[in-house]
Amino acid sequence: MTHAVPSLRHTIADDLRTQIATGRLKADERLPSEPQLAAHYKVSTATLRLALALLQAEGLIEKIHGKGNFVRPPLRRITYAGGGRTPFDPALQVSICTTNLRARGHLRALLRVSSNSPLTEFLCVTHEGKSPHSLARIYVPRDLAPTIQLNSSPRPREAEPTATKVRETVTARLPTQEEATTLRISSTLAVLAITSVATDATGRVVEAALLVLPGDRADAVFTAHPTTEERETEG
Amino acid sequence: MTHAVPSLRHTIADDLRTQIATGRLKADERLPSEPQLAAHYKVSTATLRLALALLQAEGLIEKIHGKGNFVRPPLRRITYAGGGRTPFDPALQVSICTTNLRARGHLRALLRVSSNSPLTEFLCVTHEGKSPHSLARIYVPRDLAPTIQLNSSPRPREAEPTATKVRETVTARLPTQEEATTLRISSTLAVLAITSVATDATGRVVEAALLVLPGDRADAVFTAHPTTEERETEG
DNA sequence: GAGTGGTCTAGACCACGAG
DNA sequence: TCGTGGTCTAGACCACTCA
Numbered sequence: 001m002t003h004a005v006p007s008l009r010h011t012i013a014d015d016l017r018t019q020i021a022t023g024r025l026k027a028d029e030r031l032p033s034e035p036q037l038a039a040h041y042k043v044s045t046a047t048l049r050l051a052l053a054l055l056q057a058e059g060l061i062e063k064i065h066g067k068g069n070f071v072r073p074p075l076r077r078i079t080y081a082g083g084g085r086t087p088f089d090p091a092l093q094v095s096i097c098t099t100n101l102r103a104r105g106h107l108r109a110l111l112r113v114s115s116n117s118p119l120t121e122f123l124c125v126t127h128e129g130k131s132p133h134s135l136a137r138i139y140v141p142r143d144l145a146p147t148i149q150l151n152s153s154p155r156p157r158e159a160e161p162t163a164t165k166v167r168e169t170v171t172a173r174l175p176t177q178e179e180a181t182t183l184r185i186s187s188t189l190a191v192l193a194i195t196s197v198a199t200d201a202t203g204r205v206v207e208a209a210l211l212v213l214p215g216d217r218a219d220a221v222f223t224a225h226p227t228t229e230e231r232e233t234e235g
Numbered sequence: 236m237t238h239a240v241p242s243l244r245h246t247i248a249d250d251l252r253t254q255i256a257t258g259r260l261k262a263d264e265r266l267p268s269e270p271q272l273a274a275h276y277k278v279s280t281a282t283l284r285l286a287l288a289l290l291q292a293e294g295l296i297e298k299i300h301g302k303g304n305f306v307r308p309p310l311r312r313i314t315y316a317g318g319g320r321t322p323f324d325p326a327l328q329v330s331i332c333t334t335n336l337r338a339r340g341h342l343r344a345l346l347r348v349s350s351n352s353p354l355t356e357f358l359c360v361t362h363e364g365k366s367p368h369s370l371a372r373i374y375v376p377r378d379l380a381p382t383i384q385l386n387s388s389p390r391p392r393e394a395e396p397t398a399t400k401v402r403e404t405v406t407a408r409l410p411t412q413e414e415a416t417t418l419r420i421s422s423t424l425a426v427l428a429i430t431s432v433a434t435d436a437t438g439r440v441v442e443a444a445l446l447v448l449p450g451d452r453a454d455a456v457f458t459a460h461p462t463t464e465e466r467e468t469e470g
Numbered sequence: 471g472a473g474t475g476g477t478c479t480a481g482a483c484c485a486c487g488a489g
Numbered sequence: 490t491c492g493t494g495g496t497c498t499a500g501a502c503c504a505c506t507c508a
Contacts, residue, residue, distance in 0.1 A: 005485095007496065033474060044498045049475085057409060057423070066474050066505035082317075083459030168457045172407035172427040172450035174292060188292070190425030190450065192407040215407035215425065222403045222457040224318030242477065268493065279479045284494085301486035301493050 012041050012051035020060055020071055027073035031061065034069070057188040059216030075128055075217050080194065082168050082222035092133060097123040100142065107139055110197060110208045118142035125182060132183045135212040144206060163198035163206050170194050170220060179212050190215035247276050247286035255295055255306055262308035266296070269304070292423040294451030310363055310452050315429065317403050317457035327368060332358040335377065342374055345432060345443045353377035360417060367418045370447040379441060398433035398441050405429050405455060414447050425450035 019025045031037065038048040052069060055061045062070050076091075103117040111119065122138040144162075171193045180187040194211040213220070254260045266272065273283040287304060290296045297307045311326070338352040346354065357373040406428045415422040429446040448455070 005495095009496085035474090044500090045475095046499090047497060050496090063475070064506090065476070066507080068474060082457050083461060163461055166459045166461060168459075170405050170427065170455040170457070171453070172425040172448075174425055188423065190407040190409055192405065213407075218406070220405040222317050222405070222459075224401045224403075224457075224459075226318060226398055226401060240476095244477085270493095279481090280494095281480090282478060285477090298494070299487085300495070301488080303493060 008041075008043050008047050009050040009054060012037075012043065012048065013054040015041075016051065016055060017058075017060065020055075025071050027071050029071045030067075031069040031071070053188065056186040059185065059189050059214070062184070062186075073131075075131055075133070078133055078213060078218040080134075080192075080211065080213060080218060080220040082194075082220055083166055092126045092128055095125045095127070099123065107208070110195070111139060111141065111205045113141060113205070120145040134214075134218065135179060135182055137210040139208045139210075140206070162200045164201045166196060166198045168194055168196045168220075168222070172215065175212065183212070183214055185214050185216075192218055192220060194220060243276075243278055243282050244285040244289060247272075247278065247283065248289040250276075251286065251290060252293075252295065255290075260306050262306055264306045265302075266304040266306070288423065291421040294420065294424050294449070297419070297421075308366075310366055310368070313368055313448060313453040315369075315427075315446065315448060315453060315455040317455055318401055327361045327363055330360045330362070334358065342443070345430070346374060346376065346440045348376060348440070355380040369449075369453065370414060370417055372445040374443045374445075375441070397435045399436045401431060401433045403429055403431045403455075403457070407450065410447065418447070418449055420449050420451075427453055427455060429455060 016025070016031075025031065032040070034045050034048055034052070038045045041048060041051075052061060052063065056063060060072055062072050064070065099121040101119055101121055102115075103111060103113050103119050104115060107119065108115055108117070111117075113119075118141070120140050120142050122136075122140070124136040124138065126133045126136075172190055173193055175183065175185060175187060175189070175191045177187060179191065180189075183191075185191075192211075192213040192215055194209075194213070196207075196209040196211065197205060198207045200206050251260070251266075260266065267275070269280050269283055269287070273280045276283060276286075287296060287298065291298060295307060297305050299305065334356045336354055336356055337350075338346060338348050338354050339350060342354065343350055343352070346352075348354075353376070355375050355377050357371075357375075359371040359373065361368045361371075407425055408428055410418065410420060410422060410424070410426045412422060414426065415424075418426075420426075427446075427448040427450055429444075429448070431442075431444040431446065432440055433442045435441050
């Protein structure tokens, strides 16, 4: 192939990566300060910071302004199961914030409703312990709004027996500033963005969800049975 | 919410982004040299380069060593359809490279075959004009190897009528160095990585595919019919 | 206030591409 | 050879955290 250019930053990043992998640097441990590391590797602080940026983009370290650089603990991977079957994981806490709003722009198109049509938004953040794991914005036409009590069902998506079709669009991108801060990830760490649209038998959109999952600890799995799914002519 | 820190690099990136969006900088056009841009914005070249790095991560520009920075033309988005139904796009050229190899490590586990079991690899790169669009590594047990002639069917995946189940795992990550160069994208541009495993009625793995799609121009779409898919108890 | 990371500068030197 | 981007340096100054 073409490359193999061992720039200083990569050499340093490789070394630190190994130290993390072998456990010489433990989870949640603070790295030496940047000037210290720079002195140790005999490079300028600028170069050292470039090395750290590489690790940050891989999700290996977390930089905290004024405190230091920390080894990110390897959390359990999340698996998002497509097709409307969302696996409930008892180890995750979910915080839900409900808001009423009116359809406009993207949302209006996504839910195929008229402008200013009343919607209910569920903003869900799942945590494992202290670490945020995933972010979901779920939108439902207000008249279908499941009268969900937080104590009865922590996952509004389960409460949709009317959906007969779920269409999910998956993309990879870098997080917005807001997503990066709520998920506590680097803005250079790729995320999986899933747009899920559920329709009922009449073709009406029953629910639209925008999910954002950190790429370093999330997969999405989809299973299909091609022979039994010859009937695929819809948009 | 928290942020709104207009650092110089972001201000400059915003300005250039606008110039690209409004067409003042046209597709494939070369930007002024970095020293020129730095002078224009009255910043150091280091800062200017940080601004360009932001645009690069968004897929807006392409840096070519020794030549300059170029506005990346907005290509048509690719849509990968899940579930084994791969839409054939006549506007794309496909280059296929066939190799025989032996199963080991990841591949062995993915195809659920014994070690050193003979496999055939299809390395496919699709292009739209000069621009590489997607990268696929397809693995098939050698005895199932479709005796594909390049002139008869450019897409070996179509030639699998035996698959009864397709399981696709989707992740978001940054590309490897090799993927970045073949796809001609920045190593900071997120990619969609799809692992597709097809099995036949007996449960044997008929084909495994590793797809890599540039995140800025690819989506993957999955459609499910929850009510008709109650039978979901397999691994 | 002491210590941390975040941003920026001015300039040296190297590597690539094209004539 | 010349102009381009790529890497690195040494150091200034700012912003955040915590005692």
